[in-house]
Amino acid sequence: MSQEHPNSAAEVEHSHAEVFAALGDETRLSLIAKLCDGQPYSISRLSEDSKLTRQAITKHLRVLESVGIVHSVRRGRESLFEFNPQPVEEIKEYLDLVSEQWDQALSRLKAFVEE
Amino acid sequence: MTNTIEKRIELNAPISRVWRALTDHREFGEWFRVKLDSPFIPGETSRGKITYPGYEHITWEAVVQKMEPEQLFSFTWHPFAIEPDVDYSAEPPTLVEFRLEPTHDGTLLLLTESGFDNIPAGRRPDAFRMNDGGWTEQMKNIENYVTRAS
Numbered sequence: 001m002s003q004e005h006p007n008s009a010a011e012v013e014h015s016h017a018e019v020f021a022a023l024g025d026e027t028r029l030s031l032i033a034k035l036c037d038g039q040p041y042s043i044s045r046l047s048e049d050s051k052l053t054r055q056a057i058t059k060h061l062r063v064l065e066s067v068g069i070v071h072s073v074r075r076g077r078e079s080l081f082e083f084n085p086q087p088v089e090e091i092k093e094y095l096d097l098v099s100e101q102w103d104q105a106l107s108r109l110k111a112f113v114e115e
Numbered sequence: 116m117t118n119t120i121e122k123r124i125e126l127n128a129p130i131s132r133v134w135r136a137l138t139d140h141r142e143f144g145e146w147f148r149v150k151l152d153s154p155f156i157p158g159e160t161s162r163g164k165i166t167y168p169g170y171e172h173i174t175w176e177a178v179v180q181k182m183e184p185e186q187l188f189s190f191t192w193h194p195f196a197i198e199p200d201v202d203y204s205a206e207p208p209t210l211v212e213f214r215l216e217p218t219h220d221g222t223l224l225l226l227t228e229s230g231f232d233n234i235p236a237g238r239r240p241d242a243f244r245m246n247d248g249g250w251t252e253q254m255k256n257i258e259n260y261v262t263r264a265s
Contacts (some may be wrong), residue, residue: 020231024118095118103122106124109136109137112146
């Protein structure tokens, strides 16, 4: 991963729900799957084997950018897009935390009804 | 990784006993560790104080959805909203469902918590429209990636 573009505070403050919602789309997930290799991609490269227009891809990239999952960087006249795993890691940690709380609560329920 | 939490637990107690532990607000409070002010009533907000040591200053709040005797108890809430300095109103409420099924020697409890991606309609741009296809599979790929990267 490139470390050239550290997150600003503004970029990390997204609700978990917005990150979940941004991920809840097949096209965006397929874009992330490409970007996951850590390289910056141009819109042309991301549109190469896609049925979608460049405009549609751009729109999806902007959604991902709005929640910090991708960053765009200018290179000459072109915008390149890079994956940022942090928001995805955050929601994963959040779900793990909620899941762990349920495990504890349910084991207390079990002890309570079986006593 | 999905956007739903699912748990399944076998309880060596009759379904009537489990139902009471879930839906009697005092009994719920015993194992959930919250002191609730009033009984659960569908459509109404339930409030109380967390009794878990260290979290006593926190208010517990949920809106009871369904109470179908010995089958389904559900509520919406902000999941384990336990950090006092976090504004949970920015997060959507999630739906918690407890489903019960009798077994030979007790009760099977299925818990699901869903709706982590329910952002309010007003804040949802057009391009945010949900498309469920492929979510689970792709999330696995991304999770693999994230696990590898960290």
